[in-house]
Amino acid sequence: MEIVIADDHPIFRSGLKFLLESSFEKVHVTDFDNGASVLLHLESHKPDLVFLDIDMPQKNGLDACAEIAKSFPDINVVILSMYKDVEMVKLAFFSGAKGYLVKDNTSEELVECILAIRQGKSYLAKDIRDPNRQELSENSDQLHIAELLNTLTQTELKVLKLVSQKYSSKEIANLLFVSVKSVENYRSRICKKLNLDARNNSLLMWVMENKSVVDRKDQQLKF
Known part of the structure; x- marks a missing residue:
């Protein structure tokens, strides 16, 4: 090690x-x-x-x-x-x-x-x-979200950011120069890491609810 x-x-x-x-x-x-x-x-x-x-x-x-x-x-x-x-x-x-x-x-x-x-x-x-x-428990949700985001890869963070901007899977595929199927696979993996149901709009709902925390990750993205 x-x-x-x-x-x-x-x-x-x-x-x-x-x-x-x-x-x-x-x-x-x-x-x-x-x-x-x-x-x-x-x-x-x-x-x-x-x-x-x-x-x-x-x-x-x-x-x-x-x-x-x-x-x-x-x-x-x-x-x-x-x-x-x-x-x-x-x-x-x-x-x-x-x-x-x-x-x-x-x-x-x-x-x-x-x-x-x-x-x-x-x-x-x-x-x-x-x-x-008390001061920590009041912020525990944000800390938990930050920990979850840290489990995502750079590409998954890019997809998540584009989802937060309400791009469709096809539009994300064009922006990242990958196939739509690849984007769907990324979304599925993101949902799994965030403990979300990938079969509905839960990812978009989650990212909009936590947009302030997601936006803090912008500086780590390399488009």
Whole structure:
């Protein structure tokens, strides 16, 4: 397993690297002190997982996360920060993160997060998803939607965006230079990932109800 760490505190990086190498038998960890170096590294390497701090020089973790989601959508990103406020968590998931941990989480939770993401799931630190935190529960629907959108491929996101603009399958096919059957297959896969019934207009209804969240994904699309 290949893992990249980006954090501007060398002692924290060293500790996290040691923890990862102690927790998994076959793991190679590369570390950087800023987001810009991570993006440069990804041009020639394809790690399984990238851990990003938020506050870093040259390029912060959220901006780096958004660029990774756009340019390297197959690479999973976990934000690892001291911030516990819900707005920062929302920004992380809207930027394309698959997970969010805080730096005082246990080593057991770190391992739990990695295993969940390797299984294709999203992960949110336990103390942040505490149902007693009112400010988080009020935004839980948006967080859940952001997590669902993060499971879509770039092409599926493009189709979803065009559906939100009320294009027909034939029109979408022309815009994406694919067959109508391919568009229908994409729509079917999107519905499955969003837990929707593909046999009616549920996809259009869903995307219109959640258009504000879908629109936040625009910056990740490459038409």
